[in-house]
Amino acid sequence: MNFNFLSPVSDLVLAHNELLPTQALGRKLKIHSAQNGIPDLEGVNIAILGVLENRNDVNYIGETFQLNEIRKSLYGLFPGSWNTAVADLGDINKGETVEDTYFALKEAIAILVKQKITPLIIGGSQDLTYANYRAYDALVPMVNIVNVDCKFDLGDSAKPIKNNSFVGKIILDEPYNLFNYATIGYQTYFNSQEEIDLMDRLYFESYRLGDVANDIKIVEPALRDAHIVSIDLSAVQASALSLNQKYSPNGLNGKEICAIARYAGISNKVSSFGIYEYKPSKDDEVTSMLIAQMIWYFIEGYNFRVKDDDFSNENNYQKFITLVDEQELIFYKSAKTGRWWIEIPFLSEVNNKLKRHTLLPCMHQDYLDACNNKVPERWYKAFQKNCV
Structure with missing residues (x-):
């Protein structure tokens, strides 16, 4: 080297x-x-x-x-x-x-x-x-x-x-x-x-x-x-x-x-x-x-790094789905660490920067907010960036 x-x-x-x-x-x-x-x-x-x-x-x-x-x-x-x-x-x-x-x-x-x-x-x-x-x-x-x-x-x-x-x-x-x-x-x-x-x-x-x-x-x-x-x-x-x-x-x-x-x-x-x-x-x-x-x-x-973002095996996570303003929000919670993610949908009609569904790290509070019909700010910003 x-x-x-x-x-x-x-x-x-x-x-x-x-x-x-x-x-x-x-x-x-x-x-x-x-x-x-x-x-x-x-x-x-x-x-x-x-x-x-x-x-x-x-x-x-x-x-x-x-x-x-x-x-x-x-x-x-x-x-x-x-x-x-x-x-x-x-x-x-x-x-x-x-x-x-x-x-x-x-x-x-x-x-x-x-x-x-x-x-x-x-x-x-x-x-x-x-x-x-x-x-x-x-x-x-x-x-x-x-x-x-x-x-x-x-x-x-x-x-x-x-x-x-x-x-x-x-x-x-x-x-x-x-x-x-x-x-x-x-x-x-x-x-x-x-x-x-x-x-x-x-x-x-x-x-x-x-x-x-x-x-x-x-x-x-x-x-x-x-x-x-x-x-x-x-x-x-x-x-x-x-x-x-x-x-x-x-x-x-x-x-x-x-x-x-x-x-x-x-x-x-x-x-x-x-x-x-x-x-x-x-x-x-x-x-x-x-x-x-x-x-x-x-x-x-x-x-103390833990590989907790592998969502291919459903034993590794819990999945939660909520509706906010007719928009389906999908959350994942790691069974290993209790950390949360939210899915950013793939928009096929838009030339977006992400070529697949992407998981965005978030907090438990974001899920609670979504249950109360409030869009998580991190999700909104990532979603808007994808639409550009």
Whole structure:
């Protein structure tokens, strides 16, 4: 496997790792080191990739950064009773141009995902999500992205790509592979009314911070349906972060962002996970520890993945049919996990994006709403997207 654009984990971090107890997570990882080179990825489930690229940050002023503190924090945590094998492949350095970095990241993700290894990206600016998305061009026909962010990042797609406008590029650049885009934790005052209206017109999903804080479980179906999960640290409230990282007094707290990371890990569909907009500062311990705990929870979730979406055998599920406004809605409940799905009908007369009946993850509450003659919003949006 050609990963010659990766630089090894620094000797400083490896020396720190040697001093840790043998039970620590860092002692159980396969690590890319200068001495031993890139580890054998046989049997590896998750591969950590640092990306030291931040030049498309709208506030970029030439500063560089490294991920040593995050690795130190992560390596020092203790794993759960996991069967999940994790490798740390080191970092992708800045290329000659940002496009070179995108290309290297895209290649690395495509290689890993083909091998059924989930890349876990720790990055600079969030526009790297565009390269992550492009890695799927040859992998899956339609991609679902979840962005955990206080903003939609739609931006002006006519201008060059930046970390606050990469979603516009994802929507408008060919090949068109985006099926669903969901934003978790958006804060209305950071988004123009035009952007909010555009999200509605495109039938994309958005979960306001207040709703997420009120009941974190509402985001689980969106994460269960995602291929790519991208987290912008500006979605986290300032009190949970170090000096340079603080953005807004309101935001997701540490527990909520870790719960979201765990939901992403549990999802059978999530095949790449990224944490972006890391900005180190002198008092860095809090941010690096929070990122380490988010990674820990993602791995923890991954370890508890259950194949519960096989509906070919009727012993695996219960089926429920309801009528809403003369529209038949068909729900499935997994016998293994109790998770729910709703069927999106196949419309033969429309050139729809889905070529068969598709099951959309949903909540028990959606079924209860349907019983009370209320159409579930996720179903409505997916149905409308199919009619386009």
